Amino acid sequence: MKIMSPVLRVAGLAKSFFMHAQGGLELSVLRDVELDVAPGECLALVGPSGAGKSTLLRSLYGNYRPQRGSIRVRHGDGDEEKWVELVNAEPRITLDVRRHTMGFVSQFLRVIPRVATVDVVAEPMLRLGASLEEARQRAEFLLSVLGIPERLWSLPPATFSGGEQQRVNIARSLIADYPVLLLDEPTASLDTANRDGVIDLIRERRNAGAAIVGIFHDVAVREALATRLYTVESPGVAA
Amino acid sequence: MTAPLLSAHGITKRFGSRIACRSVSFELWPGEVLGIVGESGSGKTTLLNCLAGRLAPDEGSVTYETVSAGTVDVHRLSEARRRLLTRTEWGFVNQDAREGLRMGVSAGANIGERLMAIGARHYGDIRQSASDWLGRVEIDLDRLDDRPTTYSGGMRQRLQIARNLVSNPRLVFMDEPTGGLDVSVQARLLDLLRGLVDRFHLSAVLVTHDLGVARLLTHRLMVMQGGSVVEDGLTDQVLDDPQHAYTQMLVASILPV
Numbered sequence: 001m002k003i004m005s006p007v008l009r010v011a012g013l014a015k016s017f018f019m020h021a022q023g024g025l026e027l028s029v030l031r032d033v034e035l036d037v038a039p040g041e042c043l044a045l046v047g048p049s050g051a052g053k054s055t056l057l058r059s060l061y062g063n064y065r066p067q068r069g070s071i072r073v074r075h076g077d078g079d080e081e082k083w084v085e086l087v088n089a090e091p092r093i094t095l096d097v098r099r100h101t102m103g104f105v106s107q108f109l110r111v112i113p114r115v116a117t118v119d120v121v122a123e124p125m126l127r128l129g130a131s132l133e134e135a136r137q138r139a140e141f142l143l144s145v146l147g148i149p150e151r152l153w154s155l156p157p158a159t160f161s162g163g164e165q166q167r168v169n170i171a172r173s174l175i176a177d178y179p180v181l182l183l184d185e186p187t188a189s190l191d192t193a194n195r196d197g198v199i200d201l202i203r204e205r206r207n208a209g210a211a212i213v214g215i216f217h218d219v220a221v222r223e224a225l226a227t228r229l230y231t232v233e234s235p236g237v238a239a
Numbered sequence: 240m241t242a243p244l245l246s247a248h249g250i251t252k253r254f255g256s257r258i259a260c261r262s263v264s265f266e267l268w269p270g271e272v273l274g275i276v277g278e279s280g281s282g283k284t285t286l287l288n289c290l291a292g293r294l295a296p297d298e299g300s301v302t303y304e305t306v307s308a309g310t311v312d313v314h315r316l317s318e319a320r321r322r323l324l325t326r327t328e329w330g331f332v333n334q335d336a337r338e339g340l341r342m343g344v345s346a347g348a349n350i351g352e353r354l355m356a357i358g359a360r361h362y363g364d365i366r367q368s369a370s371d372w373l374g375r376v377e378i379d380l381d382r383l384d385d386r387p388t389t390y391s392g393g394m395r396q397r398l399q400i401a402r403n404l405v406s407n408p409r410l411v412f413m414d415e416p417t418g419g420l421d422v423s424v425q426a427r428l429l430d431l432l433r434g435l436v437d438r439f440h441l442s443a444v445l446v447t448h449d450l451g452v453a454r455l456l457t458h459r460l461m462v463m464q465g466g467s468v469v470e471d472g473l474t475d476q477v478l479d480d481p482q483h484a485y486t487q488m489l490v491a492s493i494l495p496v
Contacts, residue, residue: 017480018482019487020483020484020487020488021484021491062473063475063476063479064476064479064480065472065476065480065482091271091458091459091473092268092271094473095473113426113427113430114426114430115430127437
């Protein structure tokens with residue numbers, strides 16, 4: 001098997017939270033995180049609750065702002081492809097990386113009032129320049145694979161159950177075929193049948209060459225998807 | 240995307256001895272929606288008015304990249320050229336729709352007037368554009384000939400948006416566009432604005448004290464306190480990982496629903 005070079009590189013990453021209201025309490029969560037992820041790999045973050053797995057994942061997406069270190073991602077088409085630094089990046093750089101290169105599946109869908117489910121899912125693909133018809137077709141395909149009944153597609157997801165919203169969120173995050181995927185408990189609150197559908201979709205993306213970093217508490221999901229494990233240790237706990 | 244659309248360079252504005260806005264600098268790039276948040280009196284509306292050329296700053300300058308005339312210094316333009324800019328390439332949505340509309344003429348005339356200001360003369364075309372825009376902001380076409388005095392608050396605000404967008408601006412300034420509206424009316428307006436910004440690739444500077452509105456509509460945020468920008472960044476960074484004591488306090492003050 002050909003060894004691919006990494007598309008995501010993290011070096012010397014440190015993140016702490018400084019809470020002014022608590023008399024200036026500083027909570028150090030990540031220290032000296034080093035990791036590489038190559039296409040076709042799925043790196044599962046493991047470690048006890050509170051170790052900083054979500055903090056690391058959110059830092060990779062540029063949602064949290066690390067104090068030190070580097071997060072670099074391969075970004076851009078063809079000859080334009082280059083390493084882009086995300087720590088302290090300008091907003092438009094991070095937004096461009098999110099639009100084209102990095103997808104994030106969180107546990108919660110941030111609902112936009114009044115927008116139909118099919119359009120919520122289609123939006124990331126439209127932003128990449130796909131036609132409305134093409135994007136809607138792909139959205140309907142994903143929704144049907146994920147077991148969202150067709151009668152719900154034209155409704156806004158605000159009133160859906162937790163599991164349904166979760167699957168809408170997954171469909172939205174997978175529609176754009178991002179080269180790098182970050183997954184925060186993608187199967188939490190799903191039943192077995194739907195969980196298996198999600199595993200299949202993610203595995204398909206991995207085998208097609210996506211570089212994946214994820215948090216999977218469910219051991220069966222982790223075993224089905226992970227190619228490697230990375231143990232996150234909180235500096236407070238590590239000796 | 241080679242140059243910023245709008246740049247603020249060290250904007251300072253005083254009212255007497257009080258500093259309303261202190262050396263604010265930033266660049267707005269094409270397609271970006273920037274939110275300015277902070278409590279009442281933090282200087283956000285003063286900053287917006289300086290950016291939009293409505294108020295002359297005491298120090299600093301605002302530059303704008305025009306479609307055809309290169310970069311201009313907004314406050315050094317002649318009054319006529321600045322007025323032309325505000326009617327063609329810019330829009331301004333006031334919190335109070337009555338300030339942005341002419342209440343004594345019909346909705347259609349409110350929209351058509353902006354087109355006529357940039358040279359449209361054909362009555363049929365103007366009326367057609369007005370109807371198209373009324374539809375886009377979800378106002379029934381049979382209200383085209385009614386005056387905005389007969390409209391509800393939410394409808395007036397949607398009409399003001401149509402009046403601003405009909406001339407196809409690139410940059411829209413918005414001052415609390417959903418302020419003073421019922422929550423359900425707000426949601427509809429937010430959703431409409433979000434769709435229009437996306438569809439017409441608008442850049443925008445939006446002043447709001449509502450962090451929920453900022454979360455939904457903006458890409459970037461600047462947090463103002465006592466006239467100074469205390470924190471800025473991507474909207475989700477500022478709201479999910481606030482750094483400054485004041486931002487942490489603002490975010491912690493959002494009532495959970």
